Amino acid sequence: MSEWWTYSLEDFLLFSPRVYWRMFELHNAILWPLQALTLAFGFAMVVLIVRQSSGAGRFVALVLAILWALVGWSFLWNRYATINWTAAYVAPAFAVEALLLFVVGTLLNGLVFCRRGPAAWTGYALLAFALAGQPLLAPLQGRVWSSSEIFGVAPDPTAIGTLGFLLLARSKFLPLLLPIPLLWCFSSGLTLWSMGAPEAWASFAAVALTLAACMGAIIDQRQPAA
Numbered sequence: 310m311s312e313w314w315t316y317s318l319e320d321f322l323l324f325s326p327r328v329y330w331r332m333f334e335l336h337n338a339i340l341w342p343l344q345a346l347t348l349a350f351g352f353a354m355v356v357l358i359v360r361q362s363s364g365a366g367r368f369v370a371l372v373l374a375i376l377w378a379l380v381g382w383s384f385l386w387n388r389y390a391t392i393n394w395t396a397a398y399v400a401p402a403f404a405v406e407a408l409l410l411f412v413v414g415t416l417l418n419g420l421v422f423c424r425r426g427p428a429a430w431t432g433y434a435l436l437a438f439a440l441a442g443q444p445l446l447a448p449l450q451g452r453v454w455s456s457s458e459i460f461g462v463a464p465d466p467t468a469i470g471t472l473g474f475l476l477l478a479r480s481k482f483l484p485l486l487l488p489i490p491l492l493w494c495f496s497s498g499l500t501l502w503s504m505g506a507p508e509a510w511a512s513f514a515a516v517a518l519t520l521a522a523c524m525g526a527i528i529d530q531r532q533p534a535a
Contacts (some may be wrong), residue, residue, distance in 0.1 A: 324393060329392070330452055332392060333458060337456070337462065344459040347460055348461070354369045355370060365422055366414055367415050370414020371415045374411040375407070376460075377410065380463070381401075381406075382403075382404075384410055385403060399496075405489065407470075409485055417482075419481070420478040420482075424526075425524050428476050431519070431522040432472075436523070438469060439467075440470060442511075444458065446458070465493075465497050465508070467492050469490075469494060472487070472494070473521045475490075476519060484521075494515045495514040498513045498516070501509045
């Protein structure tokens, strides 16, 4: 029997890259044209935040809660779990994140989008990637457009986009809202890394940038006023 340290991530992969990306093709085909609606809502939420519209916090939180519930049920539970049994245990975490967003952001109005500085710019960068950049990775990697990962439909851009929105908000509840998106991005990055997919770097970068932005914001808050 081989020693445990002789194993690599590839040895624990339950599916081939071809099966993994084919899963997104099938998922997109079934949900089309929902992708256009989720992207439209994503850009609309960014506009509301930039304009500092009243009620933006409640609206953004409500939409994100719906999208997390949708992705957890339609993708993780009904599709990803058919090739990766662990997805069935991750899907409830998406439901928890949806509930937290709804309670904190919609019922309690606990998200205020007024943040400025490096954390805010990091948030906008993550949103730009989640909404516009990630869908382009499929053709750039030589795959068909129909295998693209779309915000609000696929888990990675949904999690990265959520991190972006949360970095734009000031809230005492951020320690409750950030862990699940961060953990998903990290675990998804490991999966993509084991497949040799360059997309892994996007997931790892989202985690690193978010943690760096949060640490920077904490340090700024502790700085004495001039």
